[in-house]
Amino acid sequence: MFVPPSGSDRAAWLKGPQFTCSAVPPKSEHPWRLILLGPPGVGKGTQSELLAGHLHACHLSTGDVFRAAKHLDQCQATPAMAAALEAMRHGKLVSDDLVLAMVAERSGCLQCQGGFILDGFPRTVKQAEDFEALLTGLRVTLDAVISYELSLEGTVLRSAGRLTCPRCHAVYHRASKPPKQQGFCDVCGAELKQREDDRPEAVRTRLREYSNLTEPLVAYYHQRGLLVPISADGTPDEIFQRTVALLQSRRNTARPTPRGAVAAKPSYT
Numbered sequence: 001m002f003v004p005p006s007g008s009d010r011a012a013w014l015k016g017p018q019f020t021c022s023a024v025p026p027k028s029e030h031p032w033r034l035i036l037l038g039p040p041g042v043g044k045g046t047q048s049e050l051l052a053g054h055l056h057a058c059h060l061s062t063g064d065v066f067r068a069a070k071h072l073d074q075c076q077a078t079p080a081m082a083a084a085l086e087a088m089r090h091g092k093l094v095s096d097d098l099v100l101a102m103v104a105e106r107s108g109c110l111q112c113q114g115g116f117i118l119d120g121f122p123r124t125v126k127q128a129e130d131f132e133a134l135l136t137g138l139r140v141t142l143d144a145v146i147s148y149e150l151s152l153e154g155t156v157l158r159s160a161g162r163l164t165c166p167r168c169h170a171v172y173h174r175a176s177k178p179p180k181q182q183g184f185c186d187v188c189g190a191e192l193k194q195r196e197d198d199r200p201e202a203v204r205t206r207l208r209e210y211s212n213l214t215e216p217l218v219a220y221y222h223q224r225g226l227l228v229p230i231s232a233d234g235t236p237d238e239i240f241q242r243t244v245a246l247l248q249s250r251r252n253t254a255r256p257t258p259r260g261a262v263a264a265k266p267s268y269t
């Protein structure tokens with residue numbers, strides 16, 4: 001399996017809590033606990049991998065759990081998971097209850113000593129509220145919620161050019177991150193595919209679902225003083241450098257917000 005820069009195969013996240021990760025990130029005095037928001041195709045997966053390597057935190061993607069479930073016999077046998085995979089195939093969101101149960105049973109990953117970078121979760125206000133309660137119970141606090149911002153046109157172009165490796169989940173882009181050998185994965189040599197949910201009809205559904213259900217989370221986390229809006233224009237490396245600089249300045253100036261309080265609008269300029 002592809003071992004991302006964070007050094008772990010994320011088995012406990014991708015396969016479930018009964019599995020052990022190949023490596024645990026080093027213990028950090030101040031682990032980063034982040035959520036990444038942004039429309040489908042904006043590059044959250046790529047930024048998550050870059051940030052995971054830089055911050056030594058684990059990349060936790062709920063979409064990756066569903067994609068991995070396609071290859072797990074025990075999950076294929078679960079009617080709830082079969083319904084989730086069918087929703088996913090059409091670009092629709094999986095039910096809140098199922099996603100929340102899946103995240104809750106992976107609570108160990110949220111308590112990982114290296115911290116975490118959540119990508120693709122939460123995706124609705126209900127998920128965010130229940131996740132807040134889960135974190136409170138675990139005594140884990142979020143550091144920031146990054147919101148990647150890109151025009152609609154740019155978002156569609158990015159999704160349309162994305163290619164993924166069905167074997168090791170590495171992600172490429174026809175224009176901005178082409179594989180060395182056209183059509184084949186640099187890491188494991190498998191033939192690259194376009195994700196079913198990156199096809200035009202599914203992309204349109206995902207964008208509609210994003211603006212109706214996920215965009216309200218921007219206001220939700222802004223109210224909690226956690227939002228860090230970042231332009232997703234430019235190359236993956238430019239966006240990554242921008243993200244690291246903003247996170248660092250946020251940590252340098254961070255003041256804890258009392259629980260339940262609504263923070264003043266933060267300034268990131």
Ligand code: AMP
Binds near residue numbers: 062063119121122123
């Ligand atoms: P992603 O890789 O994050 O784009 O997720 C791929 C697909 O998995 C989505 O289009 C949904 O069908 C499903 N999915 C992933 N995360 C969630 C979530 N938090 N809530 C509902 N559905 C999700």
